[in-house]
Amino acid sequence: MSEKKILLSEKEIPTHWYNVMKDMPNPLKPPINPGTGKPAGPEDFSAIFPQALIAQEMSGDRWVEIPDEVRELYKIWRPTPMFRAYQLEKALGTPAHIYYKYEGVSPAGSHKLNTAIPQAYYNKKEGIKRLATETGAGQWGSSLSMACKFFDLECAVYMVKVSYNQKPYRRILMNSFGAEVIPSPSDRTESGRAVLAQNPDSPGSLGVAISEAVEDAAKRGDTNYALGSVLNHVILHQTVIGQEALLQMEKVGEYPDVIFGSCGGGSNFAGLAFPFLHQNLTAGKKTRLVAVEPEACPTLTRGKFAYDFGDVAQLTPIMMMYTLGHDFMPPGIHAGGLRYHGDSPLVSQLYHDGLIEAEACGQTDVFKAALQFAQTEGIIPAPESAHAVSSAINEALRAKESGEKRVILFNLSGHGHFDMSAYESYLSGNLQDIQYDEDALKQSLERLPQVT
Amino acid sequence: MSEKKILLSEKEIPTHWYNVMKDMPNPLKPPINPGTGKPAGPEDFSAIFPQALIAQEMSGDRWVEIPDEVRELYKIWRPTPMFRAYQLEKALGTPAHIYYKYEGVSPAGSHKLNTAIPQAYYNKKEGIKRLATETGAGQWGSSLSMACKFFDLECAVYMVKVSYNQKPYRRILMNSFGAEVIPSPSDRTESGRAVLAQNPDSPGSLGVAISEAVEDAAKRGDTNYALGSVLNHVILHQTVIGQEALLQMEKVGEYPDVIFGSCGGGSNFAGLAFPFLHQNLTAGKKTRLVAVEPEACPTLTRGKFAYDFGDVAQLTPIMMMYTLGHDFMPPGIHAGGLRYHGDSPLVSQLYHDGLIEAEACGQTDVFKAALQFAQTEGIIPAPESAHAVSSAINEALRAKESGEKRVILFNLSGHGHFDMSAYESYLSGNLQDIQYDEDALKQSLERLPQVT
Structure with a gap:
């Protein structure tokens, strides 16, 4: 054997991230601002994301350089x-x-730490003090909690309630890295309260928890939002x-x-x-x-x-x-x-x-x-x-x-x-x-x- | 950096284990058979251990070769x-x-798998079908469960009751590898029953769980005992x-x-x-x-x-x-x-x-x-x-x-x-x-x- x-x-360890957008035969359709019905520009994201990540979101470069500080932390694993x-x-x-x-x-x-670290890094660099996010089973919340601790950022995690109850050790893990963990839907946000009004026993979903975290971030000047997938x-x-x-x-x-x-x-x-x-x-x-x-x-x-x-x-x-x-x-x-x-x-x-x-x-x-x-x-x-x-x-x-x-x-x-x-x-x-x-x-x- | x-x-991966006995300025005092009061020989261990491990227990060689089958499995981690x-x-x-x-x-x-694998290997080689052991926090029990599954042996784990109750996920982990997990003290053995008679709420200890596992192994011809430390x-x-x-x-x-x-x-x-x-x-x-x-x-x-x-x-x-x-x-x-x-x-x-x-x-x-x-x-x-x-x-x-x-x-x-x-x-x-x-x-x- x-x-x-x-x-x-x-x-x-790779020196660059690979951006598939450059190689796609059909380009992405643009995201739409729901208020105007027009394609969303960088300004539509700036209330909740740092400039560096907005630039990456729309980047036309095939290769995006990984900052040295991020590569150093990648070395942990x-x-x-x-x-x-x-x-x-x-x-x-x-x-x-x-x-x-x-x-x-x-x-x-899990793999989630690969993005948690650069997200925390770019937010820290642009003066943000706190990140809000959602988590389902908790892999993403755990990763962002750890990354925030590494960069001395506060972290608030809206955790889908069914998982919050099924997985108490996940919550404790996030607490161990200093994060605040809130079962979602919660009464902390308008989005959460609206869901609870309809169904006080709602098990929650990622879609609801995202609403709560985005609302939390949009309301506070010191806070940005971080997403663990999709974007x-x-x-x-x-x-x-x-x-x-x-x-x-x-x-x-x-x-x-x-x-x-x-x-x-x-x-x-x-x-x-x-x-x-x-x-x-x-x-x-x-x-x-x-x-x-x-x-x-x-x-x-x-x-x-x-x-x-x-x-x-x-x-x-x-x-x-x-x-x-x-x-x-x-x-x-x-x-x-x-x-x-x-x-x-x-x-x-x-x-x-x-x-x-x-x-x-x-x-x-x-x-x-x-x-x-x-x-x-x-x-x-x-x-x-x-x-x-x-x-x-x-x-x-x-x-x-x-x-x-x-x-x-x-x-x-x-x-x-x-x-x-x-x-x-x-x-x-x-x-x-x-x-x-x-x-x-x-x-x-x-x-x-x-x-x- | x-x-x-x-x-x-x-x-x-090392090809040999290192036996410190060869280098000790003062040799070990021999173990004593409690029945005879005389130094215990290989025969005192043969009811519960395979010959190969008894030989290692008393070996005077500085270097003991690691079998290829064990080194292959060591490669997992x-x-x-x-x-x-x-x-x-x-x-x-x-x-x-x-x-x-x-x-x-x-x-x-944990490190416990380093010994669980050779112990399962030598027992399998000598025709044993089942291993009994104790575990405290569960690191050893998890390791032996996994090793037994790798070598197609049955595994019974007497788990100290306070840990059994504190750490349900440990038990599930052992179950996932096919092991039977018994909270100790149990009514399965004379040793366990004696402790329970004195104190039905006993939290258990490693000393009690060892008694139960040794008794289990000594009573059954198809079963040996495995210990996760000390020896x-x-x-x-x-x-x-x-x-x-x-x-x-x-x-x-x-x-x-x-x-x-x-x-x-x-x-x-x-x-x-x-x-x-x-x-x-x-x-x-x-x-x-x-x-x-x-x-x-x-x-x-x-x-x-x-x-x-x-x-x-x-x-x-x-x-x-x-x-x-x-x-x-x-x-x-x-x-x-x-x-x-x-x-x-x-x-x-x-x-x-x-x-x-x-x-x-x-x-x-x-x-x-x-x-x-x-x-x-x-x-x-x-x-x-x-x-x-x-x-x-x-x-x-x-x-x-x-x-x-x-x-x-x-x-x-x-x-x-x-x-x-x-x-x-x-x-x-x-x-x-x-x-x-x-x-x-x-x-x-x-x-x-x-x-x-």
């Missing part, structure tokens, strides 16, 4: 290892070679994953036939896939790039490609993306980080153009795969990350059936150490596939904003 | 990284260079840590003036320290080697160097070691893995001979240090590991006061992802220093067995 881990040195899943391959009896890029070695436990600059920061993975595949002399990444807002999938898409678009490579989403919140596979709000309270600019409707309330699955009605405009446009693929997984299949992975490779995947695990295992089994060798790569974006209640639920037989409400989906798609 | 992480390649604690140094304003060897990258979350073969397996650390210090061109390791049964401390002790004894080096224990269970600093049982029910051979008395019940501190009345005979003898040092830390100081570490370096330490963090920080502050450069190395033996309730307790101001009962200690020391 050869090497299990493919490691890089700190000198091989980057480059992340790539593993060859020898034990899993053996258990599956597959001729496929399975590789995974493991982002769970980040001290915050172009977030996707940009995550491309360190795929760039390292390209180098690691090169070191073992293989190249992936297919890549899987779990997809909620899109940054997990895109972070690994876009540098390989760059190779597809510019170097004649033909890697299949597959975004894996939950059946309970099937934005790409069942949603509509349309202009929609990013949040329930309609505070954000209107974006062209796949969406289930901004007030669609996904069922309370354990992969809370994937419970978002929309998707990254970049991922959406590329999916629309047929350059990437998407598939949806049921919750029980996901946990079955997660456990098989844990019992062979040792690592307990986060429920979100386990969507990619599930698809990778299915692909490896198809390769076994057809007797073809195949090189599979997936993003194991985080560990599940704070998600053990979900595993308990699965092990005790209480975990079920939860279907979304077809009628509710139909109705929420009828409430999309009109953009002319 | 230069490299943050000092990494080794898989080829640099070894070599572990060594970190330079730049951010912590900066926060402390110390001229000291602080390094830590991070064993928490093990998929089980010579366990210490042996952990020396991969220090051997890698020697190589890593060499790569950065430094050498530690002082090493800290948390000490309960001793394997955490010894695993890092003994290969450096080898250098002290054979190559003229003079590194201070400091075992750090909790004030609430101060075996080395307040115990007696005497023959004693390893467990409450007096089922184990009598060993010469520092002890607080086999029926001493340490208070329920959060560092459950350090709540053991005795200590490794190897560590004890070396401490007695003045070749290593020891110090004790209070629980609140430990958590204060843990939080400072987490907020600068990002990693949440396990409460056990945080004892070494606390001593390392104190040493760095002394270096600051005296203005001396000093190279400090400590073993960050595991992460605290499953110990967040302890952090919550600290953050909410509910965590206190708990003193052991002086009278109870005096009495338990009067009940040591008589060995002539």
Whole structure:
């Protein structure tokens, strides 16, 4: 057996982020200011984002330099290892070679720290004292809390209430880094109060929590907003994953036939896939790039490609993306980080153009795969990350059936150490596939904003 | 700034374990069979241990070869990284260079997997079907559960009841690897029933849980017992840590003036320290080697160097070691893995001979240090590991006061992802220093067995 881990040195941490916008055959449709109905300019974002991130959001450069201060902090855990899943391959009896890029070695436990650090850095540099954000399962909130502590910023995290109650240890982790954690919907904001007035027992959603955090940031001059996925600059920061993975595949002399990444807002999938898409678009490579989403919140596979709000309270600019409707309330699955009605405009446009693929997984299949992975490779995947695990295992089994060798790569974006209640639920037989409400989906798609 | 992480390649995983017995100026006193009062031979251990481990327990070889199958599995996470604690140094304003060897990258979350894997391997090889063990905070139980799953062995874990209740996610983690987890004291064994008869609300202790696991193993022909610390073969397996650390210090061109390791049964401390002790004894080096224990269970600093049982029910051979008395019940501190009345005979003898040092830390100081570490370096330490963090920080502050450069190395033996309730307790101001009962200690020391 050869090497299990493919490691890089700190000198091989990428020096630039990769901006896919430059290589897209069809450009993004512009975001729309909901007040004027006109394309949103930098000024529409300046109340809640620093100039540097607004510039990245709209950048036409293919490569964006990573500041030295950010690269220094990346050294805490980057480059992340790539593993060859020898034990899993053996258990599956597959001729496929399975590789995974493991982002769970980040001290915050997931890939989210890749963008939390630059976001905190740029905000600090522009004099901001405090960041407000939302979190679902807590991976993003944990990462931003840590990044804020590193840069001596205050941090307020609106955490989707169902996850807040399911995952008390996540809250304590964020508290340990000095963050304030507020269950959402809360009575701290108008958006939260409006939801509570309608349903005092609302489990919350990412769409509601985003409204609360945006409102918090917009109201206070010392506070900006930070988002953990969806936006172009977030996707940009995550491309360190795929760039390292390209180098690691090169070191073992293989190249992936297919890549899987779990997809909620899109940054997990895109972070690994876009540098390989760059190779597809510019170097004649033909890697299949597959975004894996939950059946309970099937934005790409069942949603509509349309202009929609990013949040329930309609505070954000209107974006062209796949969406289930901004007030669609996904069922309370354990992969809370994937419970978002929309998707990254970049991922959406590329999916629309047929350059990437998407598939949806049921919750029980996901946990079955997660456990098989844990019992062979040792690592307990986060429920979100386990969507990619599930698809990778299915692909490896198809390769076994057809007797073809195949090189599979997936993003194991985080560990599940704070998600053990979900595993308990699965092990005790209480975990079920939860279907979304077809009628509710139909109705929420009828409430999309009109953009002319 | 230069490299943050000092990494080794898989080829640099040690090929042999280091056996300190060969280099000790004073040999170990033999273990005693409590029935005969005579030195215990291999046959006294064969009911519960495989021959290969009994041979290692008594080995006179300085170097013991690591089987290929074990080294293959070590590749999942070894070599572990060594970190330079730049951010912590900066926060402390110390001229000291602080390094830590991070064993928490093990998929089980701590150094315990270093010995769990060879123990499972040797038992499997000798036809055993099932292993029984005890666990305190759960680090050892998690590791043995995982190792048993890798080798297709059944696993029964008697978990100290106070930890079982404090740390539900630990139990789920072990269940995820297929282990059965039983809160101890239980009604499954005579030892457990005896404790429950005296005190139905007993919080349990490692000494009781060991009795239960040993009894379970002794009663069943298909079952052996596995211990996570104390014994010579366990210490042996952990020396991969220090051997890698020697190589890593060499790569950065430094050498530690002082090493800290948390000490309960001793394997955490010894695993890092003994290969450096080898250098002290054979190559003229003079590194201070400091075992750090909790004030609430101060075996080395307040115990007696005497023959004693390893467990409450007096089922184990009598060993010469520092002890607080086999029926001493340490208070329920959060560092459950350090709540053991005795200590490794190897560590004890070396401490007695003045070749290593020891110090004790209070629980609140430990958590204060843990939080400072987490907020600068990002990693949440396990409460056990945080004892070494606390001593390392104190040493760095002394270096600051005296203005001396000093190279400090400590073993960050595991992460605290499953110990967040302890952090919550600290953050909410509910965590206190708990003193052991002086009278109870005096009495338990009067009940040591008589060995002539």
